[in-house]
Amino acid sequence: MEINLLWGVFGIFVLLPLAGSILSYLGKKFAIYIGIIFALIPTIMLYPFYAQNISELINIGVNINLVFDTTTWFFMLMIDTVAFASFLFAISCVKKKPEGFASLMLLSLAGANGVLMSRDFLSLYIFWEMMSWSAYLLILRSSGEYARRYLLFGILSAYFIIMGIGIFYYYTGSFLFSDSAGIPLMGWFWILFFLVVGFAVKMAVVPLHVWAPYAYSSEPSFVSFFSGGLSKLGTFGILMGMYGIAGLSILQGFGTFRDVSLFGYPFALLGAFTAFIGTILAIFQDDLRKLLAYSSIGQLGYVMVGLGLGTPLAVSGALFHAFNHAFFKSLLFLGAGAVIYRTGKYKISEMGGLGYRMPFTFLFVLFAIFALAGIPITSGFISKWMLYEAAIEKKFVIIAPLMLIASVGAFLYSFRILYGVFLGQLDKPYENIKEAPLPMLVAMGILMLPLLIFSIFPGWILEWIDDIMKSTGVGTIDYNTYSYYSSIGGANMLVLWIAFMLVFIVAMLIFLMKKARKVDQYDNYLAGESPPYVQLHAAHNFYKPLRDTWAPLLKYSIDRAYEKLSRFFVEGFEEIKKIYTENPQDYAAYLGIAFLLFLFIGWWLL
Amino acid sequence: MIAVHPVLLIAIPLFFAFLLPLIGLFSKKVLKYVVTGTIALNTIIALLVFREALNSPIFDILGGFKPPLGIVLMVGPLGGFIALIINMAGLIISIYGMEMKKEPLVKYYMLSLLLLMGANGMVLTGDLFNLFVFLEVTSIASYGLAAYNKDLKGFEGALKYVILGSIGSTFVLIGIALIYSQLRTLNMLDIATRLNEMDPYVKIVAFTSLFLGFGVEAEMFPLNTWVPETYDGAPHSVSAMFASMSAKAGIFALARVIFTIFAFTNYLWFVVIMGVLTVFFGEIIAYAQRDIKRMLAYSSIGQMGMILMGLGIGTTMAVEGAFFQMFSHAMAKALLFIAAGYMIYATQTEKMSEMKGIGRNPLIGIPLLIGILSILGMPPFIGFYGKFYILMGGFSEGYYAIIALFLAASLVEVAYYARFIKIAFEGGGKRYPSPKATVYIPLLLFAVIIVIFGVYPKPIFEILSHVTTFLTGGV
């Protein structure tokens, strides 16, 4: 019975997308529709499987362990929903070889679900790599160079993970997470170090983030799944590594600093720096996709902080933030995709005024930006709140200000999107631009809902998170349906919403007292005197003054450091290449020398 | 009683190889079908032999002399497996070989059959001197094939191969002579049982000689210097054969030297170091290449180094990984060489930088991607299991630093393959002629094998469970 249930779950969440991937490749023109069906079924099937706890050891030569529990469920909820929305979005925008798109998307979805279900390193690694290379091929569809950068870092992460796995295997001789008894502390350190660093690459933690701005510049419908969905696997991996496999007692064994493990603290610090650097760099981007990419880096930095701190509040904040990020960042990428689809431009400064022509897109993006910036009428606020309070209640005076100032920076780049793309002057070429097609809007609408719902009822999601906290043994959090508390404060979302509604009605009443007449956009301070065509959209080089002040610091770039490093290596490779002189006599000499050397070593060994 | 004599695996290609000139007198067109048919027959026999060997090792005594004096073919499960791989790869490559146009075709087909026969013999034989003979047969066929294009590049490559190859075989012969001088026997199992009668110093010299001699064929650093130029100068199908047939035979011979004959356990770390050096230099220099075939050749060196590493680590897991890797590398690298052959034909250049958009044709692109992903060790392709098992085996022996070095080198491998994919799938290239059936059928066959056994590796692992006996000095 038990095993049947497990295979059922495995079939629905992993094998079904896999089958779908083959079917949709054969489906040619209808590939996307087939893809939607196969992405929808797992998403819907999540509902009956809530709070199931299925776990099975399977022997395929080595023991593997497939599990479906709340952690799996929670992560699947975001990844599958985001995948479904991305597919919906793709109906109208993926025209070039849709069968490749659909089958690869389903493949990476299957890989992602597989990662979430595995509680042993072997299946984890297999599914992880599957997800990784299908994502690589998806990026390859739009740019080989971006794909190359991604692949390098993707494999780097896989190799870090494999180092961790290997050391684990050395001590235990098993791949099961549960067989972790008897590993000495030093062993734990290296295992966790490699695992966390490996998974952190997926979360684009500075300084391993340089792939992200490029990878996130490919097809929008994929990128929303990538940034929203797949990057959460990094979160899952770190959660599993630090709290699922090792557990608090081992982390605390490294020594503690105000109840926070000395192992986790540096990673939390790194996360805070990531949040800061990602945000600052996002402010200065003019390419819409790059801006969102850097913002994604910054936001996942927050998640890293939470995971590193490891108090119940921090970890649940991290999970909640990951959840929010999945939805609002996918929504933003989809919004960006819709805008790019309509205008064909990537640069923020080349757009402008689209909000008047694409009102729904604008509203959805606006809501996502509210969530991103942490405006309290969205659930994005709550997760940020939890992370701040977690840092402040433990008096971390470096992490907390970095996070706080990064969130102020988030307003800056958010407004750059809002103003540059949707507000300001509508440029002539976009005079007759249409609203995004319906599937795109539906996709965005689906993604918006959780952000709204969980801002009023944070207790619902916190219940799931609390379940995860309990199962990983991190602790419990203090919450009820509408409100949530830390040791130093708390907030009630229902009161906020009611108060907001009331004051909004007041403002509305005052506003509606008088009617207003609508005038053309050129009827502004030039009083209609403007020549027939002037572009007066002030979005070019938007934060120039700020950029000027930051210039001495922006001079140092991690990207360039990597380029320098790679150039150094390539030059070194060219030098090493000279060993192969292409002269057979040298080669013969090598052979002779090798013989003598081997003999010498052999004798020395005797 | 033996149902199928393994000697057929050697006899059939030999017979048809010398029958070919006669057939060639009547019709040149039939030749290619004859060759493919021969290899297909061989493959079937290999399969039968392999099934037989799975139950119990086959000892086929030749010439009527009893071992240890007489020559014996001994086929264990692993030997049968490698023979099957070699024949299978040979079969698929021979389909690609059908499109060969350059005269003298008779000689090409003859030499390729001889190469197959030599490789088969190297894998199957149980006699040390016989091993040398088959090594030489393989080498001579290879020298001929390497220079088959009759251009400067081909001749230069062949010259290097000849020089290094004959020095290598000289070393092999020295090793054989030393062993014989001490033990008066050439049968491998016999040597293995009586090994401790040998003077330790002579043993070291003998081992070194054999190790180096087979190392030349197995592309071990620093003896692999001939590889890039020979692979580069040879016809494309021949490069594929080198990578998937003679190199595999060489590494299997090396494995038998290490495990069956000398049964080393305490000095294996030395093999690991040689392996990792091979990987390291192979991958790094591959990055610095501009020509596709050279890049593939160096990458082949890297892969062989990985196999060597797996052998050297010496745990069951790692050696299983090494054998799996032999299989996956034979398939994937043959695929890549055939694809490279098409690319060079279509673009009229070997420079990778001028192959823009060559992979955009799905008939080429998909097998190409599958091959490269398999080489990079991505699941669910066969390349994954070998790599993973070798690494895990290494970890369980505590070779952390070496594996870190290995992974760094692998990262370089990723870098250059990604660079190649980037160019191959870049938009805006010219329109290229679409591949002929003789090109895409082998590509797809290889790709299908790579995917099927990647998704369902269980049969292979069942075969590889015999590694345990192999490690303890069995067949």
Place this chain on the structure above:
Amino acid sequence: MIPYYYLASVALIVIGIYIVIAKKNLIKIIIGLDMMDTGVNLLLISIGYVKGGTAPIENGNYTLYVDPIPQALVLTAIVIGVSVMALALSIVIGLYKNTGSLELDEIRRERK
């Protein structure tokens, strides 16, 4: 106590390798290879040598004869050596046709 004929074979091998490494002329290099071969063959033969033994021809009159196996081996090795030499020389001919030279550095210069 190492018999002197072992030394001779070692000397032959070393000289052969030296020629291969040092001489620039392709024919000389091949001669070097051949010398190595000869050295090894000598080694093999000398292993089978039994002092005072006669040729191992089976007519029943001898009790002391040299080990027949190395002789068989050497026969095979010589055949193989010859064919390798033939192929090597044909490759050299090919190189000569392509470049008009037998000197290794000139051929390599030609390449560039």
Place this chain on the structure above:
Amino acid sequence: MIDWINVLIQAGVTALYLFLAIVIGLLFLGIGRKVTARIHNRVGPPVYQNFIDVGKLLAKKTNIRHNWIFDFAPLFGLAGVLLTLAYLPMGGYRLLSGEGDLILLLYVMVIPALGFALGAGASSNPNAGVGVMRALTLMLSYEMPFLLVLLSIMILYNTASLDVLLSKQMHFAWAIAMLPLSALAADMALQGMMMEKPFDIPLAPHEIASGPMVEFGGKYLGMLMLYSAGSVIVETTLFVDLFLGGGVVLDPATYGILAYVVNYLVWFLLIFVVWLIALFINAVFPRFRIEQAFKFYWKWPTIIAAIGLVQAYIMSAFLGVMP
């Protein structure tokens, strides 16, 4: 079960407080104009001038709008500022401050600004865009020291709730006495927050024609004036609540209604003082450029605030001062 009568009474009182706050804000704006004029040796408009202005603007017949996003500015501006006020304890009356803490307040404060920025952006006047850009840059500048100050207070008093903070200050000592350096930095930040000179860069009437405000007129401008009146109160009250104990001198628990009246008066006095200080600085300083403002804020106030933070950290973590 919720006590609905109590809730309604509380809501009514809160509404009254909000109304009073807006009135006081308008009054303060008038006082500001007058005081500045006197310092400049001008006569200046009467103190009640702003009431007249707002009344006139709201009653105007002709109103001009650009599009629906343009309407966000007055709506979100006014609603947001009222919401913010509701979360600030005023004169010892907690309003909603028990239902949310400083972090919430910090983010609620953004709602009106963001709404305003959206409306301004939608006006398609480039000056508005430049103005908003400057405002946001200025925000990034002053938030650095201000956040450090907030953090020092939260760490020292070990609470993030303004309500708790007020009672702790009442029973222990005002934060200005505990953390004088932080108070100094906070006042510097306040100047930027209120966009008074030398930090009135976003408005800069002579450069960019009042920046974000440029396109608004009629009821739009009227509501925005209400918004700015409210935000004056928000900002001064925030400072008073943080450092001056919110003006709470008598404990309402013991003195009842008298305490509320006295506290309200003290609070009024205190915010007036804070406002006057800002006015004086405003009257005598020229305007920074935005780069200068950024550099200034990330240099001196940040250093001072950081020293304050270190002080708070040492007091709380090592000396064990636990208010």
